[in-house]
Amino acid sequence: MSAGRPALSALTVRLAELGLVLPDVSAPKGVYAPAVRSGLHVMVSGQVPLANGTLVATGRVGDGVTLAEAYALSRRCALAALAAADSVAGRAAVVGVVKVVGYVASADGFIQLPGVVDGASELFLSVFGEAGRHARSAVGVARLPLDSPVEIDVLFEVAERDAD
Amino acid sequence: MSAGRPALSALTVRLAELGLVLPDVSAPKGVYAPAVRSGLHVMVSGQVPLANGTLVATGRVGDGVTLAEAYALSRRCALAALAAADSVAGRAAVVGVVKVVGYVASADGFIQLPGVVDGASELFLSVFGEAGRHARSAVGVARLPLDSPVEIDVLFEVAERDAD
Amino acid sequence: MSAGRPALSALTVRLAELGLVLPDVSAPKGVYAPAVRSGLHVMVSGQVPLANGTLVATGRVGDGVTLAEAYALSRRCALAALAAADSVAGRAAVVGVVKVVGYVASADGFIQLPGVVDGASELFLSVFGEAGRHARSAVGVARLPLDSPVEIDVLFEVAERDAD
Numbered sequence: 001m002s003a004g005r006p007a008l009s010a011l012t013v014r015l016a017e018l019g020l021v022l023p024d025v026s027a028p029k030g031v032y033a034p035a036v037r038s039g040l041h042v043m044v045s046g047q048v049p050l051a052n053g054t055l056v057a058t059g060r061v062g063d064g065v066t067l068a069e070a071y072a073l074s075r076r077c078a079l080a081a082l083a084a085a086d087s088v089a090g091r092a093a094v095v096g097v098v099k100v101v102g103y104v105a106s107a108d109g110f111i112q113l114p115g116v117v118d119g120a121s122e123l124f125l126s127v128f129g130e131a132g133r134h135a136r137s138a139v140g141v142a143r144l145p146l147d148s149p150v151e152i153d154v155l156f157e158v159a160e161r162d163a164d
Numbered sequence: 165m166s167a168g169r170p171a172l173s174a175l176t177v178r179l180a181e182l183g184l185v186l187p188d189v190s191a192p193k194g195v196y197a198p199a200v201r202s203g204l205h206v207m208v209s210g211q212v213p214l215a216n217g218t219l220v221a222t223g224r225v226g227d228g229v230t231l232a233e234a235y236a237l238s239r240r241c242a243l244a245a246l247a248a249a250d251s252v253a254g255r256a257a258v259v260g261v262v263k264v265v266g267y268v269a270s271a272d273g274f275i276q277l278p279g280v281v282d283g284a285s286e287l288f289l290s291v292f293g294e295a296g297r298h299a300r301s302a303v304g305v306a307r308l309p310l311d312s313p314v315e316i317d318v319l320f321e322v323a324e325r326d327a328d
Numbered sequence: 329m330s331a332g333r334p335a336l337s338a339l340t341v342r343l344a345e346l347g348l349v350l351p352d353v354s355a356p357k358g359v360y361a362p363a364v365r366s367g368l369h370v371m372v373s374g375q376v377p378l379a380n381g382t383l384v385a386t387g388r389v390g391d392g393v394t395l396a397e398a399y400a401l402s403r404r405c406a407l408a409a410l411a412a413a414d415s416v417a418g419r420a421a422v423v424g425v426v427k428v429v430g431y432v433a434s435a436d437g438f439i440q441l442p443g444v445v446d447g448a449s450e451l452f453l454s455v456f457g458e459a460g461r462h463a464r465s466a467v468g469v470a471r472l473p474l475d476s477p478v479e480i481d482v483l484f485e486v487a488e489r490d491a492d
Contacts, residue, residue, distance in 0.1 A: 030442040031449040032464035046465030114194040121195040136196035137210030140307030143468030278358040300360035301374030304471030
């Protein structure tokens with residue numbers, strides 16, 4: 001590798017192939033961390049769909065926010081979760097996804113929760129292949145922080161990088 | 165052991181003593197896995213009470229679904245979670261339960277959540293004895309996937325089996 | 329150290345500096361354990377704000393329970409979680425906090441969830457310093473066990489103690 005040019009990580013290369021760029025890691029909305037590494041796991045704080053620090057949508061799914069919109073929001077949360085995980089991985093690399101909990105602020109009677117959380121799950125499959133296939137729970141809740149329609153909570157697996 | 169007959173696992177034997185059989189692992193309702201192993205843990209996707217791929221009850225507890233019915237549903241979810249964990253344990257054995265989160269779709273004012281989730285907890289105690297005694301959270305939520313009254317999320321512990 | 333007097337743990341000393349005392353660990357409201365150790369983690373059952381086994385407040389935040397009250401309840405839950413973790417740590421010491429999920433029983437339209445869960449997060453930062461800074465999700469739910477306004481779920485990290 002030519003001196004002075006940092007190695008692109010496998011993750012960065014894969015994201016570029018998919019036309020994706022990791023967003024900046026958003027500042028927490030309280031006294032916590034965007035993500036914490038513990039052993040071979042990184043636990044990420046629940047991500048809401050932000051652009052430039054502001055929610056891109058508010059309200060409940062099935063009442064103002066459609067399933068298709070919520071799917072896209074959930075995908076955006078997943079990319080933000082990946083950015084947060086990458087920011088704390090240090091010399092390790094994020095190599096897969098173990099668990100996702102998808103919280104959906106649900107209008108009365110809205111039950112298509114799996115279709116919403118698939119936005120996050122499909123992103124992880126695109127990025128990591130089978131190592132991105134995770135255990136998952138989808139839950140319809142009353143309200144989420146800042147009135148977000150979706151919040152995505154992720155447990156990633158990391159591995160030490162080979163020395164280069 | 166006679167050749168050609170596979171050893172019954174300790175888990176299978178214990179379930180038989182209790183008159184229980186692991187159900188088939190249900191197909192995920194989205195792009196995720198029924199369960200994922202990571203180190204000495206297996207994380208299982210949130211389980212809803214299915215029979216032949218269909219929910220055995222829908223609606224909210226305290227409004228159409230009684231506490232006693234919800235207790236039985238929660239027990240059914242726990243057995244399904246065990247089946248999912250067993251299916252990915254590979255050469256390891258599922259030996260205990262670390263954590264359960266029980267989500268209960270709650271009618272307005274329904275607060276007997278612990279009594280619902282006890283259906284799952286008591287099953288795990290029967291199967292694993294004290295190794296089945298777990299940390300637990302019970303949460304009353306708005307709606308669950310497919311309008312399920314209950315969803316049970318489990319973190320199991322696995323151990324390598326002795327060679328036989 | 330003089331014989332016959334047990335060493336005070338670093339945790340006990342730090343709590344005393346803050347004017348805090350760990351409460352008694354409350355009896356579970358069902359067939360589960362207050363906390364379970366697994367490897368270098370302790371997972372604590374969801375904690376509700378109790379005094380002498382009774383909830384110190386009931387109802388939903390934003391409707392009878394104010395944000396300031398809920399902040400204090402959340403802090404109380406965090407101290408109870410720490411007591412539960414300490415009770416199972418055995419020869420290990422609780423050294424930090426990896427993840428918090430804060431469930432808030434939310435009145436319709438109440439979205440200041442991060443402000444509620446900060447009560448728990450700030451306690452952990454006071455006690456552990458930067459090792460107390462954790463990943464976090466805040467979720468607004470329908471109802472919680474016993475009609476509690478808040479439930480705090482914590483994953484702690486433990487480390488073996490040096491022999492003394």
